[in-house]
Amino acid sequence: MKAFGKKPNGLRLERMRASALWSGDAFRNVHPMLPRLRDHDAASPTVTDFLCGGDRRVPQGPLPSTNPMAAWSQRPTTGLRATWLGHSTVLIEIDGFRVLLDPVWGSRASPSRLIGPKRFQPVPVPLRALPPLDVVLISHDHYDHLDYPTIRELALRDVLFVTSLGVGAHLESWGVPPERITELDWWESHTLPNADLILTAAPSQHFSGRGLHDGNATLWSSFVIRSQHHAVFFSGDTGLTTEYAAIRERLGSFDLVMLEVGAFHPSWGHIHLGPENALEALALLGGGAFLPVHWGTFSLAMHAWDQPAETLFSLGPKRGAQLVMPRLGEPVEPAQAKPLTPWWRAVDTAPSRLRVEPRVTLPKSTPWPID
Numbered sequence: 001m002k003a004f005g006k007k008p009n010g011l012r013l014e015r016m017r018a019s020a021l022w023s024g025d026a027f028r029n030v031h032p033m034l035p036r037l038r039d040h041d042a043a044s045p046t047v048t049d050f051l052c053g054g055d056r057r058v059p060q061g062p063l064p065s066t067n068p069m070a071a072w073s074q075r076p077t078t079g080l081r082a083t084w085l086g087h088s089t090v091l092i093e094i095d096g097f098r099v100l101l102d103p104v105w106g107s108r109a110s111p112s113r114l115i116g117p118k119r120f121q122p123v124p125v126p127l128r129a130l131p132p133l134d135v136v137l138i139s140h141d142h143y144d145h146l147d148y149p150t151i152r153e154l155a156l157r158d159v160l161f162v163t164s165l166g167v168g169a170h171l172e173s174w175g176v177p178p179e180r181i182t183e184l185d186w187w188e189s190h191t192l193p194n195a196d197l198i199l200t201a202a203p204s205q206h207f208s209g210r211g212l213h214d215g216n217a218t219l220w221s222s223f224v225i226r227s228q229h230h231a232v233f234f235s236g237d238t239g240l241t242t243e244y245a246a247i248r249e250r251l252g253s254f255d256l257v258m259l260e261v262g263a264f265h266p267s268w269g270h271i272h273l274g275p276e277n278a279l280e281a282l283a284l285l286g287g288g289a290f291l292p293v294h295w296g297t298f299s300l301a302m303h304a305w306d307q308p309a310e311t312l313f314s315l316g317p318k319r320g321a322q323l324v325m326p327r328l329g330e331p332v333e334p335a336q337a338k339p340l341t342p343w344w345r346a347v348d349t350a351p352s353r354l355r356v357e358p359r360v361t362l363p364k365s366t367p368w369p370i371d
Contacts, residue, residue, distance in 0.1 A: 003111035003148040004211050005141065005170030008218065012183070016165050019185050019219070026216035027165075029205050031243050033270045037277070042266035045302055054302040058120045060348030063296060065124040065328040072131050078335040080230040080255055085123050086328055087297035088145055088236070090258060093331075095227035097134045097197045101234055101258075102145040103127075103154065109144035109298050109371065111210065117144070117298045117370070120305075124329025127153055134192060137199060138163040139236025140220035141170060141208050142371045144298055148174060162190055162199050166218030170210075186221060187250070200224040202247045204238035206271050224251045233285060235259045237294070237371065239270045240277040244284035254288040256324070256334045261308040262295030268369045275311035279319050289334035290316070291324045296344075300371050306344050313342050 008016060021027050045053065068083050072093075081093040088102040105127045110116020127150060136159055138146055146167065155175035160182065163171065168181040182190045184201035191198050201221040209215040224247070225232040233247070233254045259281055264274030273281060275292070282290050295308045309325065316323045323340050326332040 001111050002174070003143075005146075005148075006173035007214060008166045008169040012166065012169060015183075016219070019165060021186065021219060027208070027219050028216065029207075031203065031205065031241050033205065034240060034242070037239055037270040039266035039269065044267045045265065049302065054299075054304070056304040056306070056348075057299040057302070059305055063121050063328055063347055064343055065121075066330040067124060068329045068331050069125060069129065071331040076331075076333050078333045079227075080232070080335070081331050081333045082232075082256060082258075082291055082324075082326075083331045084291065084293065084326055084328060085125070086119075086121055087295070088139075088258075088260065088293045089123070090234075090291070090293060091130070092225060092232055092256075094197070094225060094230050094232060097192070097195065097227065098131060099197075099199075099225055100130070100133050100136045100154075101223075102139055102236070103136060103150050104144060104147040104297075105150045105153075106147040109142075109147075109300070111143065111148075117300055119297055120299065121297045121328065133157065133159045134195070134197070135160045135162055135199065137161075137223055137225070137234070138167055138171075139204070139223060139234065140164055140206065141167050141210055141218050142237065143210065144294075144300065144371045145236065146170060146210075151176065160192065162223075164201060164219035164221040166208075169218070184221065185219065196228045198224075198226045200226070200251060202251060203241065203243040204236050205241040205243070206237045206239065222247070224254075226251070230255045233257045233288070235273070235281070235293075237271070238273060238281075240273055240281055242284065244281050248284065248286040252286045254285060256291060257282055257285055257288040258291045258293050260294035261292040261312065262303075263298075263300035263369065263371055264303065264308075265301050265369065272369065275308045276315065279312070279315060279321055282321055283319070287320075287322070289322045289324045289337060291326075291332075291334075296328065300369065306347070309342070309344050313340065 189200040206220040259278040
C-alpha cells in the first residue's frame, strides 16, 4: 500500500546513521524517562477495548467550527495568528509567513479506508481552499500526523516541507520533489530562502513507524518556529521530558506554545503528555500562550473526547496557564486572546460508546499506542 510510505536508503540513510540518536538499526529516546510517567500495573488496551470500550469517546454531534477564510484574507494585526483545524493540524501566520503543521485531511488515521480510527469531526475548510503556504512542517510519521492523501495534494503546490530525519523518504515517494524537502536532526535549523524565518527541530519523547516492521526507522521531533518578532513551539507527540528545560534555555521564550493533550493512557504515559503533564511541560518551557492540540478529531484512547479540555479548564488557571482554546477554524492572535469559555460543553452530555464497524476482520493484537 502506498500509504505505508517508503523506507529511507542511500545518502538519506547514511545521514540518519550519523545522528547521535541512532542506535544500531533505529532511532531511540536518549533522555532517561521519568519513572512516574508510566503505570506498569495498568494493562494496555486490547483491540476490543480500543474499538468498543470507554464511554463518551466521540461527541454526539459536530463540534462548533468557524470558516477562517475571511480572517485569512487579512494579515494579523499583531503579526502572529494561529488557526486550529483539528487534532494537531494548525495554520500559523507569523510575520507574513504561513506555516502548516502536521496536516491531516484524511478520513482515517490509518493506511486503510476501511479500518482504523475514523475522523469524527470534519476539517473546517477544504484543503484546496488553503491560502498560499510557505512551508509545511511534519513532526513525525504516524498516521494522525502524516497523511498520505493530504501530502499527495500538497505536493502539487509550490511549498517547502520541513520534517524530521528519514520522513522525507515518505514524502518523496508520494510526489514531493526532493529539492523541496528538508530533514532535520534535533537542534538543527533551517532558514527559509531569502526569508527571516527559522525552523528548528528539538527533542521529544516518542516513537515512529507506519507498519509492523519499521518501528523507529524515522525520527520524531518537536519544532520551534522563529521569525524576527515572534517564536512558536510545537510539541508534535511526546511524553513529559525535562529536555523541555533545555529547549527553553537554547531556543525560548515563546509567544505561543502548542502541546499535545489527547490520546493519553496510564500504560503509555511516558510517550504522550495528557493535559496534566502538558501543564508541567508548559512550565518547563517558560510559559507562553498555550494552545492545546491532539484532541477533538480522532478517538485514539479510552478517555472521553472532552476530558483533555475539561482537565485543562479546571487546572490551567490554578497553575497560571494562559489557555488559548479557540473553536475549530477560529483564527486567534495570542496577544489578543479572549477569556476562555468552555464552548465544547454545548456539544453533548449524553453517554455514547464506540462500536465495531461491520464487515471488518480484526487483528488479534496491535502495537500500542497507535500514534
